[in-house]
Amino acid sequence: MGTKRRAAVAALTVIGAVLGPLGAASAATLVASTFTANADGWSVLGDSAAPATWVSSGGHPGGFIQVDDTVSGGVMYWVAPAKLLGDQSAAYSGRLRFDLRQSDLSSQFDADDVVVEGGGLTLVYDTAANPGTTFTRYSVPLTPVGWHKATLAGPRPSVAEVKTVLASITSLRIRAEFRTGADTDAIDTVVMTAPPETSITSGPAHNSTTADSTPTFTFASSEPTGARFQCRIFPGIPASGVFTACDSGTFTAAPLADGLYTFQVRTLGASGVDPTPVVRRFTVDAP
Ligand SMILES: [Ca+2]
Ligand SMILES: [Ca+2]
Numbered sequence: 544m545g546t547k548r549r550a551a552v553a554a555l556t557v558i559g560a561v562l563g564p565l566g567a568a569s570a571a572t573l574v575a576s577t578f579t580a581n582a583d584g585w586s587v588l589g590d591s592a593a594p595a596t597w598v599s600s601g602g603h604p605g606g607f608i609q610v611d612d613t614v615s616g617g618v619m620y621w622v623a624p625a626k627l628l629g630d631q632s633a634a635y636s637g638r639l640r641f642d643l644r645q646s647d648l649s650s651q652f653d654a655d656d657v658v659v660e661g662g663g664l665t666l667v668y669d670t671a672a673n674p675g676t677t678f679t680r681y682s683v684p685l686t687p688v689g690w691h692k693a694t695l696a697g698p699r700p701s702v703a704e705v706k707t708v709l710a711s712i713t714s715l716r717i718r719a720e721f722r723t724g725a726d727t728d729a730i731d732t733v734v735m736t737a738p739p740e741t742s743i744t745s746g747p748a749h750n751s752t753t754a755d756s757t758p759t760f761t762f763a764s765s766e767p768t769g770a771r772f773q774c775r776i777f778p779g780i781p782a783s784g785v786f787t788a789c790d791s792g793t794f795t796a797a798p799l800a801d802g803l804y805t806f807q808v809r810t811l812g813a814s815g816v817d818p819t820p821v822v823r824r825f826t827v828d829a830p
Contacts, residue, residue, distance in 0.1 A: 571736040571765065571814035573634055574626050578606040578731055584624025585730070587719060590616040598729075603642040603678035607731035612720045618654050621730050623715035628661075631709045636738040636818035639683040641717055643674035646727040655695060657683055660714040662707035666690045666700055673721040678731060684815060685709060685735075736814035739766040743808065747825040756829045758806075759795040762821070766812035774808045780824065782807070799827045 576583040582597045585608055592613040599606050612619055639657065657668040668683055668690050683689070687705050691697040700708075719728040746760030747753045764770035773786035774794040780803070789808065796806075804827065809820035 571637060571739060571812075573631065573637070573735045573737050575735070576624070576627070576733040578602060578608055580606065582608045584626070586622045586624075587619055588622050588716065589619035589719070590614070592616075593619060595621075602729070602731040603644075603680075604731075607642075607678075607729050609644075609727055609729040610719055612724075612726045612728065614723075614725055619719040619728065620658070620716035621719050623717070623733070627715050627733070627735060628712045631712055631735060632706065633737045634685045634735050635706055635709050637685050637736040637815040638813070639685060639733075639735050640681060640813075641733040642678040642680050642731045643717070643719075644676065644678045644729040644731075645674050645721050646676065647722055647724075648673070648676065650722045650724055652721065652723055653695075654718060656718045658714070658716040659708055659712060661712040662710060664700070664704055664708050665693050666705065666708055667693070667695055667697070669695050678729070680732075682813065686816070686818075738815035739764050739770060739810040739812045739817050741765075741772070741808055741810045741817045741821045743806075743821050743823055746806070746823060749823050750825070752826040752828050754828060754830055756799050756801075756827050757796050758799075758825065758827075759793060760806055760808065760823065761793050762808045763792065764810040764812060764817075766810055766814060769813060771811045772808055773811060774806070776804055776806045778802055778804055780805060786820075801827050801829055 576585060578597060582595050585595055587593045587595050587610045590612050592615050593610045595608045595610050597606060597608050651673055655667040656670040659666045670681055687700050687702060690700055692700050720726055742763050744761045744763050747758050762772060771790045774789035775784045775786045776796050777784040804825055806823045807820040809817040
């Protein structure tokens with residue numbers, strides 16, 4: 544991001560405060576670095592004089608790592624340890640979350656913010672705003688949205704390409720520095736999540752027949768807090784129609800003519816979007 548977007552940092556920080564309690568303890572967490580006791584295997588790339596330093600407190604929360612840019616190399620990146628690499632297929636449609644902080648908001652420059660390599664592909668991501676001087680939380684979707692192939696000017700990857708990368712990650716880098724000249728940069732609470740799962744808790748059973756022309760479904764999510772939902776209902780089997788918000792956890796169909804219908808609901812949450820909406824197919828046969 545360029546300097547022109549720095550005004551958005553304040554808004555992002557507010558989001559970070561709201562999401563903060565979800566931290567690394569979410570049920571959807573696949574792997575996390577919280578830097579509670581050490582640097583957790585993270586290293587720094589791009590400045591020849593820059594080792595990562597573990598700091599025991601003052602992070603977001605607790606321990607974190609930081610690095611001083613001595614301006615003796617290229618753009619500095621945090622380099623993820625092995626536990627965030629390899630087969631992370633379960634993270635598809637989940638999120639990569641992390642907290643960043645920089646020491647000075649002047650002289651900002653643009654560069655790839657997240658770089659993931661795997662399966663012969665390189666994907667790069669451009670975050671919406673650079674970090675502030677307090678920890679700023681990022682939540683990057685592990686879907687094609689917002690990603691580019693090879694460079695920020697490259698095309699959007701396909702779903703299959705994102706899945707290919709996630710199946711065999713060989714490198715994961717998160718940008719550490721955002722300004723030209725010297726700076727001190729920090730990272731904390733790196734979390735890779737699986738997407739939420741959605742379940743239907745009441746309503747017509749799958750492949751059942753109901754006399755109710757306005758059936759009601761209720762549903763739940765694996766997302767521990769703050770889950771939102773999207774629902775759709777359409778005639779027949781081939782998927783059609785748009786998902787609309789049904790955040791209350793209940794959906795009642797408008798009056799349906801006799802026939803076969805499909806109901807779908809999915810979760811949107813801090814850990815991502817459920818990529819496999821739960822399905823109930825049912826037949827209305829009203830008296
Ligand atoms: Ca921490
Ligand atoms: Ca710098």
